[in-house]
Each structure stands twice: as structure tokens, then as C-alpha cells.
Amino acid sequence: MKQDVSSRVDIHFIITEFYKKLIADEEMLPFFEEIVKQNHLKEHIEIISDFWQDILLHTATYKNNVLQKHLDFNKKIAFKKAHFNKWLNYLKETIDDSFEGQNAQNMKDRASSIAMVMQVKFKLYD
Numbered sequence: 001m002k003q004d005v006s007s008r009v010d011i012h013f014i015i016t017e018f019y020k021k022l023i024a025d026e027e028m029l030p031f032f033e034e035i036v037k038q039n040h041l042k043e044h045i046e047i048i049s050d051f052w053q054d055i056l057l058h059t060a061t062y063k064n065n066v067l068q069k070h071l072d073f074n075k076k077i078a079f080k081k082a083h084f085n086k087w088l089n090y091l092k093e094t095i096d097d098s099f100e101g102q103n104a105q106n107m108k109d110r111a112s113s114i115a116m117v118m119q120v121k122f123k124l125y126d
Helices: 008-024 033-037 041-057 066-074 081-098 102-121
Strands: none
Touching: 008 041, 008 081, 033 041, 041 102, 066 102, 081 102
16 A cells, blocks of 8 residues: 655655656656756755645745746746646656555645646636
């Protein structure tokens, strides 16, 4: 039986594995290429781990506006619905590979909600 997501260590593991998949995907790499080239991936993973820790473990460490960050980035590289679908599939797959339980499900559910809100903000309707 797999354990549930219960700590920042678990969240950091998920995000690290998730980013390995994103960066290995030629269609997704352009969104992270600058972070990788500038050697800021570890810092980025820490920030994203803060975000998910706040959501799952009810802390208050993430200090940015996740939506605004993506709205700004969309000016450089336009997001498409397919990008959100891949992002969500990779994240859910990464969670399911190692975890199960209420927090694991909460993370997948919240990711789905975030992807939906962002798609609405980017006017990426079906």
C-alpha cells in the first residue's frame, strides 16, 4: 500500500519527479527552458513546493501570485489547452506512481481546478 502525501518532503519529491517529466517533454520544455538554462530549477522547485505545501498542509510560505505569473509568462509563450492537459496528466501520474490517500487526491483535485481556472483566464475553451 502506498502512503499518503503527508510532508514537505513528499511534496518536494512529487514536484521534482513531475519536473523531470515536463523537462523531458519537447512540447513542454520551452516553458521551463529559461529556468533550466539559468540553473534556477532547484529554486523553482522549492517555490512550487511552497505553493503545494500551503494548499495541502495549510501553511503560509508561498508569497507569489501563481495566476499572475502565468498570465505574464503567456506573453512570452502562449499556453494552449494541450499544455494544460499534459501538465495535469504528468502531475496526476507522478502522484499516483508513489502516493495514495486523501492528500494525494486533494492534490490531484486542486490541480484540476487550477488548470480549469487558468484555461478560463486564457480563454482556452473547448
